[in-house]
Amino acid sequence: MRKHITGFSNPTVKYLRSLRDKKHRKRSGQFLVEGLRLLEDARSTGRLPTTLVMAEGRAAHDLLARLEADVVAAGGEVISTTPDILSKITGKDNAQSVVGVFDEWDTSLAALDRSAAPIWLVAQALRDPGNLGTMLRTGDAVGAGGLILIARWEEFLPWLRGGAKQDGGQLVAASLRDAVPYRGAAYAAPCFILVGNESQGLPEEYEAACDLRVTMPMKGRADSLNAAVAAAVLAYEVLAGLGCD
Amino acid sequence: MRKHITGFSNPTVKYLRSLRDKKHRKRSGQFLVEGLRLLEDARSTGRLPTTLVMAEGRAAHDLLARLEADVVAAGGEVISTTPDILSKITGKDNAQSVVGVFDEWDTSLAALDRSAAPIWLVAQALRDPGNLGTMLRTGDAVGAGGLILIARWEEFLPWLRGGAKQDGGQLVAASLRDAVPYRGAAYAAPCFILVGNESQGLPEEYEAACDLRVTMPMKGRADSLNAAVAAAVLAYEVLAGLGCD
Structure with missing residues (x-):
């Protein structure tokens, strides 16, 4: 009309x-x-x-x-x-x-089809809108299904673990605790790359819930990368590991 | 005293x-x-x-x-x-x-010992101080010798090509032109990772002067990554390629 x-x-x-x-x-x-x-x-x-x-x-x-x-x-x-x-x-x-x-459309977890993409980015308490934009751009580049902003962990984790659906999903985070080298780690699709807050990193219970904790070389004085950078380096490694590159 | x-x-x-x-x-x-x-x-x-x-x-x-x-x-x-x-x-x-x-200390190219590190980051006309900070942090993480901010290309290129010193250096950039896959490319130390301006990318003559042009998978709608992200993904790949990770 x-x-x-x-x-x-x-x-x-x-x-x-x-x-x-x-x-x-x-x-x-x-x-x-x-x-x-x-x-x-x-x-x-x-x-x-x-x-x-x-x-x-x-x-x-x-x-x-x-x-x-x-x-x-x-x-x-x-x-x-x-x-x-x-x-x-x-x-x-x-x-x-x-x-x-x-x-508006439905952006709830229930509306997500996790099998639609091999990679998903998941951010917890990101503060910097610049990092958010950078992660969206990275997600686009690696063919991610989307960027999931965790509102409530108690909602996200049960959803990921599939409830009645049991449709799987590997939760991966960069971590210093009990981690394997990020390069060549056993990534599996759909792979959910979990990124923590810029200053605090991931809460311990979030890390503990991961299926895979990986560590990246840190050769200098700092013990972490910018959050959006860490997500990107990891996402590109996952992309290669899944044979999707 | x-x-x-x-x-x-x-x-x-x-x-x-x-x-x-x-x-x-x-x-x-x-x-x-x-x-x-x-x-x-x-x-x-x-x-x-x-x-x-x-x-x-x-x-x-x-x-x-x-x-x-x-x-x-x-x-x-x-x-x-x-x-x-x-x-x-x-x-x-x-x-x-x-x-x-x-x-103040001497930050001129002549004062740089390029053999001091396997990786160097090189930025051309970066605009965003946030990206600059992120690249410094990435450089620290990959053990880069430093972040070189190109003031004048006509000064940088002759310095890189060694003049009388002939001490080498591989210039690498992410590019869409005449490029090989970034993953597993033939990186060589000292490797200078050249990153262009956020909005314009690298001028054509800069890309043409590179020893190696590599391309990263871009599976989405955008044709480039955030400048600091591209530098990081590439730097971590170079680190692995050089066997330094």
Whole structure:
């Protein structure tokens, strides 16, 4: 469906603008994605916005045309509006922008198909958003199924151990305790690479629960690597060990 | 030599305080290092301050006592002063602090002994101080001789190629052009791992000058890793390839 909006007080405009607040995102279960590049990334992984908003008079663009067609074909809505109203929605002064509204999707552990990938990254209490971004990029590079941010260990571990499903999974961490050399260790898919907090490392009980503790050469004065670096060095070794490289 | 200073207008106090400014550091060829931990790190790698400054009444500490003795034995100066004056020098309100004055040392390429380590990290136009810190930490972990920040390529390349010395060195970069798999590539010591700028990667002529171009599996949508991550994955592979792990 296509629609044109010209009034600032239009309820749709108000609603879209409200999604800039976490409170409203939480309440509605929807969120905004801005920019053709991100929208195209989402489309190419099978995620379409329920609503697409752009300014009238925007330059034609093949990717955008395809996106529009896909949204309409999926029963979504394409809204054109004035550059001013678009700016009001996004809070930015960019008339070339495109905004999509997405339904949140299920990111619970129960919704994960662990057999979908040989490697998964698992982070416990990461603090630095930079490290998070770096790990997402590394996960992409090694073909990881995803980055699991452990909210509650008491939820993660039973899920990993399969409950009724018994579908397995090897939990691996870099460790100094009771560890084997990371190089050529007996990795098995699906391999869950567990990375600890930047300053504290992994709690002892997390390490104890691992199927495999590996150690990397540390030839200098420091006794650990940057968390995202350790995850990457280990992930590439696992990739090779599983014969997936 | 040991000295006690109690006056704010003492010329030594004024001089030490001036070293907080880049301009004065540059002019004097000296710089300040604050805190026992950093001073101890420096001492343990053979660097002693020419002058050590601490507040009178500071708690006794074995490491500090050893540092003081070493400084005096090396002909340096140990100054005790009031907590107020120390705060004036450091700009911080910490009476437990210790400050050392160091002579700058020669960090030119000509002063490098490349045979001192099997691995060297080389960065071109790194932008992110976080990546720089991560690479230093990685370099420490793999036993790298150092992190070389290329100021001028026209200076680095002739130095690497040995000039009159002909002492060799293999230049390696992660690349998509004309590259072999990074895993098990023919690495040779001293191996110089060249890492490009975060957003631009390496200029083509830099890649062309490499003795070995290697490629890492990139299974996802992105075509590169974070610069510090790429350096680390490669450095650990080189370490194993050289039989140094």
